[in-house]
Amino acid sequence: MSYSLSINGATRQIDLPGDVPLLWALRDGLALTGTKFGCGIAACGACTVLIDGQAVRSCQIPISDANGEITTIEGLGQPGALAPLQQAWVTHQVAQCGYCQSGQIMQAAALLSATPDPTDQDIDDAMQGNLCRCGTYPRIRAAIHDAAQMMKAG
Amino acid sequence: MASWKTITRRSFIVLGAAVVGGAAFGAYKVAEVPANPLVPVPGSVPLNPWVIINADGITVIAPRAEMGQGISTTLAALVAEELDVDWAQIRVLHGPPAQAYYNAGFVERMSNEPDYRLSKADNTPNAVLAALPKILSMQMTGGSTGAIGGFLQMRLAGAGAREALKAAAAKRLGVLPDTLKTEAGKVIGAQTFTYAELAEEAATLVPADVALRDPSTWRFVGKSMPRLDMVAKSTGTETFGIDMTLPGMKFATVRMNPKRGGPMASFDPAAALVLPGVDQVIRLGSGIAVVANNTWTAMQAAALVDIQWGPADYPADTAAMLTRIEAAFATAPDSRLRDDGDVETELGKGDVIEAEYRIPFLAHAAMEPLNATAWVKPDGAVEVWCGNQAPILTRDAIAAALRIDSAKVTLHTPSMGGGFGGRTDPVPAVLAARIAAAMPDTPIKLTYSREEDMTQDFYRPAAIARLSGRLEGGKATALWGRTAAPSATHSALGRLIGFAPPGPDRATVEGGFDQPYGLPNYRYDGHIADLTVPLGFWRSVGNSMNAFFLESFIDELAHAAKADPLQFRLDLMRDTHAPSATLLETVRDMSGWDRLKRPGFGRGVAFCYSFGTPVAEVLEVQDTPAGIKLTRAWIACDPGLAMDPSIIEAQMTGGMVYGLSAAIHGAITFDDQQVVERNFPDYDPLRMHTTPSFEVKILQNNGTFGHIGGVGEPGTPPAAPALANALFDLTGTRARELPLNRTFNLMT
Ligand code: FES
Ligand code: FES
Numbered sequence: 001m002s003y004s005l006s007i008n009g010a011t012r013q014i015d016l017p018g019d020v021p022l023l024w025a026l027r028d029g030l031a032l033t034g035t036k037f038g039c040g041i042a043a044c045g046a047c048t049v050l051i052d053g054q055a056v057r058s059c060q061i062p063i064s065d066a067n068g069e070i071t072t073i074e075g076l077g078q079p080g081a082l083a084p085l086q087q088a089w090v091t092h093q094v095a096q097c098g099y100c101q102s103g104q105i106m107q108a109a110a111l112l113s114a115t116p117d118p119t120d121q122d123i124d125d126a127m128q129g130n131l132c133r134c135g136t137y138p139r140i141r142a143a144i145h146d147a148a149q150m151m152k153a154g
Numbered sequence: 155m156a157s158w159k160t161i162t163r164r165s166f167i168v169l170g171a172a173v174v175g176g177a178a179f180g181a182y183k184v185a186e187v188p189a190n191p192l193v194p195v196p197g198s199v200p201l202n203p204w205v206i207i208n209a210d211g212i213t214v215i216a217p218r219a220e221m222g223q224g225i226s227t228t229l230a231a232l233v234a235e236e237l238d239v240d241w242a243q244i245r246v247l248h249g250p251p252a253q254a255y256y257n258a259g260f261v262e263r264m265s266n267e268p269d270y271r272l273s274k275a276d277n278t279p280n281a282v283l284a285a286l287p288k289i290l291s292m293q294m295t296g297g298s299t300g301a302i303g304g305f306l307q308m309r310l311a312g313a314g315a316r317e318a319l320k321a322a323a324a325k326r327l328g329v330l331p332d333t334l335k336t337e338a339g340k341v342i343g344a345q346t347f348t349y350a351e352l353a354e355e356a357a358t359l360v361p362a363d364v365a366l367r368d369p370s371t372w373r374f375v376g377k378s379m380p381r382l383d384m385v386a387k388s389t390g391t392e393t394f395g396i397d398m399t400l401p402g403m404k405f406a407t408v409r410m411n412p413k414r415g416g417p418m419a420s421f422d423p424a425a426a427l428v429l430p431g432v433d434q435v436i437r438l439g440s441g442i443a444v445v446a447n448n449t450w451t452a453m454q455a456a457a458l459v460d461i462q463w464g465p466a467d468y469p470a471d472t473a474a475m476l477t478r479i480e481a482a483f484a485t486a487p488d489s490r491l492r493d494d495g496d497v498e499t500e501l502g503k504g505d506v507i508e509a510e511y512r513i514p515f516l517a518h519a520a521m522e523p524l525n526a527t528a529w530v531k532p533d534g535a536v537e538v539w540c541g542n543q544a545p546i547l548t549r550d551a552i553a554a555a556l557r558i559d560s561a562k563v564t565l566h567t568p569s570m571g572g573g574f575g576g577r578t579d580p581v582p583a584v585l586a587a588r589i590a591a592a593m594p595d596t597p598i599k600l601t602y603s604r605e606e607d608m609t610q611d612f613y614r615p616a617a618i619a620r621l622s623g624r625l626e627g628g629k630a631t632a633l634w635g636r637t638a639a640p641s642a643t644h645s646a647l648g649r650l651i652g653f654a655p656p657g658p659d660r661a662t663v664e665g666g667f668d669q670p671y672g673l674p675n676y677r678y679d680g681h682i683a684d685l686t687v688p689l690g691f692w693r694s695v696g697n698s699m700n701a702f703f704l705e706s707f708i709d710e711l712a713h714a715a716k717a718d719p720l721q722f723r724l725d726l727m728r729d730t731h732a733p734s735a736t737l738l739e740t741v742r743d744m745s746g747w748d749r750l751k752r753p754g755f756g757r758g759v760a761f762c763y764s765f766g767t768p769v770a771e772v773l774e775v776q777d778t779p780a781g782i783k784l785t786r787a788w789i790a791c792d793p794g795l796a797m798d799p800s801i802i803e804a805q806m807t808g809g810m811v812y813g814l815s816a817a818i819h820g821a822i823t824f825d826d827q828q829v830v831e832r833n834f835p836d837y838d839p840l841r842m843h844t845t846p847s848f849e850v851k852i853l854q855n856n857g858t859f860g861h862i863g864g865v866g867e868p869g870t871p872p873a874a875p876a877l878a879n880a881l882f883d884l885t886g887t888r889a890r891e892l893p894l895n896r897t898f899n900l901m902t
Contacts, residue, residue: 016431016447016448016451017430017431017451020451021450023450024448024449024450027397028447028449028450029448033390033393033399034389034391036394036396036521036522037601038522038523038834039834040604040833041604041833043834044521072390073389073390079385079389082385082388086385086388086389089388090380093378093384093800094384094388095222095381095383095387096223096224096572097222097387097522097571097573098383098386098387099394099521099522099571100571101387105388123842124842127843128841130841130842133519134521134811135812135845137840137841137842138807138845138848140842
């Protein structure tokens, strides 16, 4: 059966069974590989995307339920046109292996849209489901604070 | 995806010169050029395996794999330093499997002397030792050797290319090359030429002598450079192996015998084959693969295959394995790499302090699950994409599995979503190639489930250590450490190269025997346990085990002596290795050590000299209603020459987080011969809210100029003992067993 998904402002057709999670529709069906597989059980956050602005674990959402406007890392900004969060990530040289960072950035995007000037506690609360095996947490924290300031300044 | 192959096809010049021999600095004789593995394009004469120039800029072919440690940026900086190009002109790619990319840094690790006693002024290996990595096909990333191995090699590649470009310009202008200078990708004389304009001609020239830049003029080396992979990794556009996308590609997963090394007795694929989207179930010796039109369906189907597993040849559970490890103490020691003074006489005087410590098996659990993509072409050639730390071994393993010539295997090494030592084994690449061989001319992407990644890993050994020591007048007079463990080296090299090298196994005792403690009587023994659990190299290898034993025990001695544990270490180290002692003083001052001790808080210190870099760490913990919290950490390290401070800071911090994660939560256990922990909730790392804040200081006193210590691993070993020592300080309870969440209520 074919499903129609709204991804990064475009409508995409996907021809996979309805119980296939959004993560795999993105990666295997649409070659949007910026969204990563880490655990498959909502335990790592690597697969985080936005649906209608809310951060969700795409490994847990069957495509049959993936209604709403989906934003992936590819939709946030591109190498030549970085979103403020991505700019802050570059400024703070956050990534090591980089594998978790799409999920971290999407989670942070949801945090900043709900809480434009987050405290350390807000960051702890919002980001604690996103694992980073390289241990980049201190730089992620700094980058989120910085992006918040950048966005405030417009 | 860009790769060395497409780049060399698109552009036309590979140039420069290779160099052998030579001293630390000065002029280098250009000698025989190693076989260049880069594909030449008609009309060009490729000379140098490290530098490609085309109209788009400079591409550096990095001989080491990028796993997040920043090595590609550091290696590129070394080339750029000599080549006079702007940072924005530089790109970097990982090279193909080739002898030219052997890791000279590995010979640094082949000695059984404690590192701190080596007084070499530089990292230039002698000729005999230098041949070893070539013989062993050590185009390998590991042992924190990347920067060491590349220090000379990459600068020479850049300088050789620069001189060839100057020679080409000189020919055109009819002047001597020395009259020309280079800047921002151009040769400047009476006329200015871009490197791209000169590249084709330069490729035909081999400069006779190449002088390296004086370090005082360095612009890139020693500076925090913007990482070349940072934009891609912040935009989801970095192509990891798991992101390979090829036309007509199918998606596969595997289920291999969880009783590791055991056979597959039988399997019934019927329930899997009826799932919509499933193509095939393929027998793979001791397991199966499922191929489907998406990875998730393949994983669901793999779980439905009904399989009877044959047994492994190791004990059933962790307790029985520990009994096996304990039995090793009764066997003759495999090594006694340190035996200063007369330990037995000194300990014979009585009042001996003794302790036994136990640590579990550990998994690597990199964020990117194991994966590989393979495509068997109609002519029988195979192309494989697989993040790996040993391309030559991987390529040859693929060839052997498919019974084809190595020359028919093209192996790409995309960047890895973490490695930590866990991507040395060629297994995923071999399995992907075998699946692809069963479905000719169909690209196959194999992705392990997290469960399969964790249960099919090659683990850090479990180990038991027994330490004895003696104090007199508040000073330690003797220490005898004994570590019993199955050997990761024997297990891994047995798999990788077919034999374990003879002689004492340094990895079982490193971090224990080789520390700069000036005890008058100091002995360290390694006992190898007979246990066939598949083992591998885990970030910092044996140092991760023995630093916990030794640094916990030193702490116990300090407390028994009623001494300050930091000062106690300092007193033992000051006359033995001044740079190490300075690090202890540095973390003492950074952390305000004396003021850290206050109600509700604990502080711990630990030290380890590993991979050429001594590291001292202080950790503060706090009792909170939510459990014990890790609040602040201070790290002082001394790699000698600090190639890129920002990357070093990131590696030290990340290395400590990795060590703390394992110390608190990490344990791989066995039941019914199978690994129990299967996914992150069972094997949790630190998270945003449980990670302490960090302050890192990088000193550059270690060794003489040109010493380059590793940075990817040395941050890890002191983490566990620093935490255990802090928890003792806070609670009065001495944990002699990891993980620490078995003893303490740590915040999660
Ligand atoms: S892959 Fe979805 S949370 Fe880990
Ligand atoms: S940067 Fe490697 S897992 Fe986060």
